[in-house]
Amino acid sequence: MLTTIEKIVFVILALISAGFTIHGIKTIVDSVRKGRPAPELKNIPASLIKAGITVLLQRTIFKARKALSTIHLGLFFGLITYAFVNLVDVLEGFIPGFELVYGGRHLAFPFLNSSVINTFNLIADLMSGALLIAITVFLVRRFIAKDKRLEYRGNVLLNPKVKAGGQKTDSLIVGVFVILHVSARLFGQSFRLTNGADPFMPIASLINSTFGASQTGVHAAWWISLGWVLYILPYITRSKHTHFTVAPINLGLAKQNPRGQLDPAIPLKVVNGNQYEPGAKYLHDLSWKRVLDSYACVQCNRCQDICPANFAGRPLSPSALEVNKRYLLKDATFASHPDRLLLPLTETVISPEAVWSCTTCYACVRVCPVGNEPMADIVDIRRRLIVEGAELDSGVQNALQSLATNGNWMSKGKRLRGRWAKEMEFPIRNATEEPVENLWFVGDTASFDERVVPNTKMVARIFQCAGLDFGIMYQNESNAGNDVRRVGEEGLFEQLVEQNLQAFGKAQFKRIVTTDPHSFNTLKNEYPQFGGTFEVKHYTAVLVRLFEEGKLTIKNKLPHYKVTFHDPCYLGRYNGGFTAPRKLLELLGVEFHEMPRNCENSFCCGAGGGQIWMGKVAPGERPAENRIKEALSTFGKNPSEKKQLFIVTCPKDMIMYSDAVKTTGNEGKIEVRDLIQLVAEAVGVEEAAVVEAVASPA
Numbered sequence: 001m002l003t004t005i006e007k008i009v010f011v012i013l014a015l016i017s018a019g020f021t022i023h024g025i026k027t028i029v030d031s032v033r034k035g036r037p038a039p040e041l042k043n044i045p046a047s048l049i050k051a052g053i054t055v056l057l058q059r060t061i062f063k064a065r066k067a068l069s070t071i072h073l074g075l076f077f078g079l080i081t082y083a084f085v086n087l088v089d090v091l092e093g094f095i096p097g098f099e100l101v102y103g104g105r106h107l108a109f110p111f112l113n114s115s116v117i118n119t120f121n122l123i124a125d126l127m128s129g130a131l132l133i134a135i136t137v138f139l140v141r142r143f144i145a146k147d148k149r150l151e152y153r154g155n156v157l158l159n160p161k162v163k164a165g166g167q168k169t170d171s172l173i174v175g176v177f178v179i180l181h182v183s184a185r186l187f188g189q190s191f192r193l194t195n196g197a198d199p200f201m202p203i204a205s206l207i208n209s210t211f212g213a214s215q216t217g218v219h220a221a222w223w224i225s226l227g228w229v230l231y232i233l234p235y236i237t238r239s240k241h242t243h244f245t246v247a248p249i250n251l252g253l254a255k256q257n258p259r260g261q262l263d264p265a266i267p268l269k270v271v272n273g274n275q276y277e278p279g280a281k282y283l284h285d286l287s288w289k290r291v292l293d294s295y296a297c298v299q300c301n302r303c304q305d306i307c308p309a310n311f312a313g314r315p316l317s318p319s320a321l322e323v324n325k326r327y328l329l330k331d332a333t334f335a336s337h338p339d340r341l342l343l344p345l346t347e348t349v350i351s352p353e354a355v356w357s358c359t360t361c362y363a364c365v366r367v368c369p370v371g372n373e374p375m376a377d378i379v380d381i382r383r384r385l386i387v388e389g390a391e392l393d394s395g396v397q398n399a400l401q402s403l404a405t406n407g408n409w410m411s412k413g414k415r416l417r418g419r420w421a422k423e424m425e426f427p428i429r430n431a432t433e434e435p436v437e438n439l440w441f442v443g444d445t446a447s448f449d450e451r452v453v454p455n456t457k458m459v460a461r462i463f464q465c466a467g468l469d470f471g472i473m474y475q476n477e478s479n480a481g482n483d484v485r486r487v488g489e490e491g492l493f494e495q496l497v498e499q500n501l502q503a504f505g506k507a508q509f510k511r512i513v514t515t516d517p518h519s520f521n522t523l524k525n526e527y528p529q530f531g532g533t534f535e536v537k538h539y540t541a542v543l544v545r546l547f548e549e550g551k552l553t554i555k556n557k558l559p560h561y562k563v564t565f566h567d568p569c570y571l572g573r574y575n576g577g578f579t580a581p582r583k584l585l586e587l588l589g590v591e592f593h594e595m596p597r598n599c600e601n602s603f604c605c606g607a608g609g610g611q612i613w614m615g616k617v618a619p620g621e622r623p624a625e626n627r628i629k630e631a632l633s634t635f636g637k638n639p640s641e642k643k644q645l646f647i648v649t650c651p652k653d654m655i656m657y658s659d660a661v662k663t664t665g666n667e668g669k670i671e672v673r674d675l676i677q678l679v680a681e682a683v684g685v686e687e688a689a690v691v692e693a694v695a696s697p698a
Contacts, residue, residue: 024237188221279383382488395615
């Protein structure tokens, strides 16, 4: 079809396009390689294959926005199809007689029979339509409907080019490319239909019925269609659409260690060499994997949608963090401003206030369709700020000082940690003095906060009733350090780990039991980094086992309660502890109502990442307040004769949600209870304990 001169021109343009594309890829690779070492990955080929299958099936995008994700399928599979379509189009231009219309009537290739060709034509034609529909929906969404989910709050730090509309420009260019490229291809095929409609090319045939056949049209459409491809290939390496190619690689190289285990503050491979300071101040202080995140980012803002800090009006957007990283890299490399990489991250990608707004709930990481970890970036930035003596919120500063001095954040003396146990009507053994099967790691809030201590005592009574062999470490227990590490105080975290490992060394036990999901997470996932490998169970899993073994039995079903359950971030999303609490509620016979945001998609209470320590509270609706409203809406508007309960399995949740009930004016409508309170009522332990306490002398 093409003349000799046209072929030469195309080859030259293709080589130029390939050169710019290779340069773009090399620039990305060089930039990623400047990042710090990341935790070692194992069996990378298998991980990449698995990621490829995941991307092909589009599994990750359906974590949120189901309707838009379905439309995205049309876009994705259409683009995949066009990778083959464009190859065929090149062959049609370069090989005389290579024409696939009407089943390849003039084609003399034995392996390409009419059935294969007709199937290809039908798929290419229908996928062309799917592509045009999908890209139109996304363009309308961004430019006409102006979906607010694609915007950022005014208090969020943004790269000047993002603020000036750089993302919209990228979206428009790629949108126009898809429309012109696909439309030109459809028109080109329709102009080939000299004998009328081809039943295997319905859309092209429809166009042919209006415009007819035209050899000049075939030429023009071919150049428009493939000319756009030669432009867009190098452009992709320089735009937000880098994710087309980087996202599958990023997924294949994603975090392999447990969700609840943070990367070390200093890469393990170079600790002895002392080449790095803890945490991150500049972009390439981040690990290479998290530099790669910025190129993989789809800029879809799904992480922003579910961020509790962003919801509360704080200046934090996980999406903006990744977008700003991408534009900073683009300015430093393609725009030749490497000096910008010498500016602190707190001036270029995220504001200091936003850094301290994160609850470390992991929701942004979980929902990301390409495996990015903006939360991990924030923790690394906190680490460096701490090392450099940044001014901290007064509440956080006081908590850290108390933790360093007393081993707890509540400014209580170490000897007071076990006071609640000494008030019990039966002795609780000291696990550092005599062997126990189950070492109960109680935690700060459950040991000291008077609003939570009654629940702690109830757990002890239930364990005693079931004949569980357990003990605690009394004053030898220190805070496990989960929130300390996420605040960025790595040195204090390691100090607490050392103290607890020494205490564990004095004790003899088979497993650790916790009532605090934060302690559960760090003991299970992070202590192994320091040589402390233990079997760790949350008390809900222990209770399920006790019921299954018949050591606990239900005496009183609780159908008079209408309940919903909140999944704590560090039990649920971090560690998959979804089943045990729901199994217990089922055994108790309550009327259970699941909130819309549950399990992996549960909303954060707002306490994590040191937020519960904050002395200064930001204005606006807090995450816990929104969650209480969600619970009430789940129960419905009609008044219920049953008592409505908001069930928690975390001491911090008990505090956050009890306060939220008051601040939202919903006292009397809903009551916050720990699951242990319902278990106690159902097995009759509460009444027995009261009777025993009354019968005992004062």
